[in-house]
Amino acid sequence: MRDFTFYNPARIEFGKNKEENIGQYIKDYGVKSVLIVYGSDRIKKDGLFDRVAASLKDQGISFESIGGVISNPVVSLVREAIEIVKKNNLQGILAVGGGSVLDSAKAVAAGCRYDGDVWDFFVGKAEVKEAAGVFSIMTLAATGSEMNPYGVVTNTETKQKYPIGSPLLFPKVSVINPDLMASVTPSYLAYSAVDIFSHCLDLYFTASYLPGYTAALIENILETVMRTTNILMKNPDDYDARGEFAWAATMALNGNTFVGVEGNTFDTHMIEHAMGALYNVPHGAGLAVVLPAWMKDIKDQNPDRFKTFASKLFGESDIDAGISGLTDWFRSIGAPVTFAEAGLSEDAVDPIAENAFGNAKLWAMDEMYPKERIAKILMKAVK
């Protein structure tokens, strides 16, 4: 076991109708005004926005709101939101949506307590020293953002998709109500499953030391995601499957899988962020393309763990059969596993490799991942 610090003060309120208590949860932390951040107008049409607004009013919490957050959320909208918070002196940020909405909300929470431009935090020019309290009501489970202090935002001018992180950005309270996720489309369910796989497998395959307990925890998360995704593809209203899927997403990136681990890196995310920045491919779709290709590239680095993966997840004894098993499963749930299936041509390989190498430099992974190696990995997905 390698040294670690585990600290995660985010409070999860999981269950039916829990969003109707959001006013109380926010009041628990002494916050009296919030900016509601959301994505499409769906939450206005289906009544969620009104239920949230009613709960806030009940507790005397005033609010403003801003919608329009998109998948691969953009910093321009974050800047707009920061202006609203500053102008109205709002005390907290309430995200109602999926990972993109919550990631944007975290950036707003940091940016609204800072005099410079919020992008400074993403490029390492400034450190988060203060932040408004973040709250969330999740309508999509995938990124784990509800129980971690990270966010990822895209700058379309500079073509950078970069992360922000600070202990101050842990959500105070996140509501997970599986019923609110029942209307997620099959495509986005698939992308979410892939995102969770990627959070786990980046670590699982790259760690130079992985405790037996932590390895088995990751295998449990992956088995849960496969089992529940298969159920949900047939019956989207299965509450228990939806709930277990959501909790697996949370556990995949709330610190538990990092316990005692050494030497892990975030390889497929480093590469996929380039696809999202340049071509606005949905995050999970891009990862589905990158992950099997990357696994083929690194399989000799850690053959024992690849064998365990093949055996535990797909009942296969052979490394390549494990990779094929995952590729086939991705395809079976409707996730693209080639450039063509993701709507990209071979011409995209070079720009993606170039942009990803920029990420590699920022994440101190450029020695391991020169541009040529990234291009070679991407070529394995061009078919």
Added chain:
Amino acid sequence: MRDFTFYNPARIEFGKNKEENIGQYIKDYGVKSVLIVYGSDRIKKDGLFDRVAASLKDQGISFESIGGVISNPVVSLVREAIEIVKKNNLQGILAVGGGSVLDSAKAVAAGCRYDGDVWDFFVGKAEVKEAAGVFSIMTLAATGSEMNPYGVVTNTETKQKYPIGSPLLFPKVSVINPDLMASVTPSYLAYSAVDIFSHCLDLYFTASYLPGYTAALIENILETVMRTTNILMKNPDDYDARGEFAWAATMALNGNTFVGVEGNTFDTHMIEHAMGALYNVPHGAGLAVVLPAWMKDIKDQNPDRFKTFASKLFGESDIDAGISGLTDWFRSIGAPVTFAEAGLSEDAVDPIAENAFGNAKLWAMDEMYPKERIAKILMKAVK
């Protein structure tokens, strides 16, 4: 998945020599004076006390200390400690020891901010409304007290072994350094393993609803405990095994195993607390006697889960073989599995059943556990 709230703000500092930073960790929370609570004088002889004192002095944190906490810790010592805290206006409590020491420290933390007698919290006469900050350096892993808001203390006058609990009693920081646990005796390692099994199996076998993810998490904890205990019995200095064992103990009672679960009760602890209160049997030893007997009593209630247990933990297809597997394993690591092996005679059955029925009433389990049923279970362990 049933509704749940997950909230656990305790910070874990895991790793080599981390106790030497305890002054800094305490300072992070603005605490400038502490009472050090500990057990035997071993920590003075082996230098741990001095290293802790040096770290506190380095950070300008003043301290008093009180030793003498025993297994099945007693409320009389807690009361003494409270007097020291009140007299010296100390701001925090630092436990250096195992679960008994930390449990005592939590009771002190609550009692020192209360005008009445600390036992009021245990018998439900008062609620914890304020508490001093609790910090810990663990020298034994078993109870999970380092990452939960509970403690158990014995009142030798009233012969009650009762729990205290409040979100205010989460440790702020707990240090887990496996090296500090290397000198734990084989007996106490065995008792600790049994305690962790009991924390898990009470829930695993009684839950009327147990999500697949949570079931697999529990199986992972149990497998980790068996694997690492077997290693440590041969090589007590195996750092990685000691570390994984400690983390399994933490995970067994920090809220993760309760996620989405319904209908679980704490049966073997309810019974064992009576043994500890009356005969001062070490907690884990008492549990080793109670657990297999209790499993025989309830096995028909949940046969599928008993079959999974037998198969996953012991490679057996049959329920009784699973129970025998566990009994044999307890015996193989030196834990007593009968009254005789625990130094008790059949005469003890009636008083234990009587006292345990008192616990059952306090825990609202008396309808399920009339005294006769408890006696019947205990008789299965009299051989």
